Amino acid sequence: MQKIGVLTSGGDSPGMNAAIRAVVRAAIYNGLKVVGIKRGYEGLINGDIENMSLSSVADIIHRGGTMLRTARSEEFKTEKGFNKALNVINIFGIDGIVVIGGDGSFKGAEKLSQAGIPTIGLPGTIDNDLAYTEYTIGFDTAVNTVLNAISNIRDTSTSHGRANIIEVMGRHCGDIALYAGLAGGAESIIVPEENFSSDEICKRLIQGRNRGKLHSIIILAEGVVKNSYELAEEIEEKTGIETKLTILGHIQRGGSPTAFDRILASRMAGRAVELMLQNKSSRVIGIKGSEIIDMDISEALTIEKKLNQDMYRLAKVLSI
Numbered sequence: 001m002q003k004i005g006v007l008t009s010g011g012d013s014p015g016m017n018a019a020i021r022a023v024v025r026a027a028i029y030n031g032l033k034v035v036g037i038k039r040g041y042e043g044l045i046n047g048d049i050e051n052m053s054l055s056s057v058a059d060i061i062h063r064g065g066t067m068l069r070t071a072r073s074e075e076f077k078t079e080k081g082f083n084k085a086l087n088v089i090n091i092f093g094i095d096g097i098v099v100i101g102g103d104g105s106f107k108g109a110e111k112l113s114q115a116g117i118p119t120i121g122l123p124g125t126i127d128n129d130l131a132y133t134e135y136t137i138g139f140d141t142a143v144n145t146v147l148n149a150i151s152n153i154r155d156t157s158t159s160h161g162r163a164n165i166i167e168v169m170g171r172h173c174g175d176i177a178l179y180a181g182l183a184g185g186a187e188s189i190i191v192p193e194e195n196f197s198s199d200e201i202c203k204r205l206i207q208g209r210n211r212g213k214l215h216s217i218i219i220l221a222e223g224v225v226k227n228s229y230e231l232a233e234e235i236e237e238k239t240g241i242e243t244k245l246t247i248l249g250h251i252q253r254g255g256s257p258t259a260f261d262r263i264l265a266s267r268m269a270g271r272a273v274e275l276m277l278q279n280k281s282s283r284v285i286g287i288k289g290s291e292i293i294d295m296d297i298s299e300a301l302t303i304e305k306k307l308n309q310d311m312y313r314l315a316k317v318l319s320i
């Protein structure tokens, strides 16, 4: 192993830059050459690749987004696109690739490793939807971003005596909603993994008002209801409490990563380089407890993500 490539793919997440920095610096420290592949698998297909040095990753540890940029490549999924990528890997003399991204990016990494290219995956997504690891890079920052939004909205919710629905990201995973909802003391948390009834939400709202509560925060994970505005209208009609909706959207994907995400990214990247040096392939890096772990990529992709039921129940108990 002499030269490795690093790429970020799929939706960006805060901490990806810290991961790129750590891959580049750990690899160079250990005598490897490193190239940065731009816009994920798109850059791999088109040869959009540049040499990385110690200084090319200076001043990025605190920045959100990804300095390598990112893309969701449809072409890479085709045979033609994949073969173009293999050709580029060969031309640039890349011996192994560190892929930073979510499950879609890991499927691409799995395919590359099956074609004989050593690949190691780092979980970079705000969704925390990869079951093999307790945390993904970017999740903690996204939860804190939502928490700031809850605090701001709570102020105005109290002033006006309103109910506020805050819609958060997460794709099919309710972790952002659950963690931010628990930390923010939300009255109700609506996640894709659990059935919900608008009547129960209304009951909680009315109970809260009856004991003098002035604000009401409902955290709604994206995709659970077809139309979030209609849910707000329904709650308002049923309870008589003015109900506003805020969709946080991409604000959750940006911003300076928290200390947790920077440390997680750095530790995971350090392990990825270690594995590369040992000529290991087809592994993904995760965290269990406080330990950095690695696992076979195909095995990791088959584990089903489940909602933390203890936390979900606790959030309900604490928000009575």
Ligand code: F6P
Binding pocket: 011, 102, 125, 126, 127, 169, 170, 171, 222, 253
């Ligand atoms: O996977 C990260 C994520 O932000 C999801 O939470 C969300 O559903 C999706 O990406 C949004 O994708 P895009 O940025 O392409 O709109």
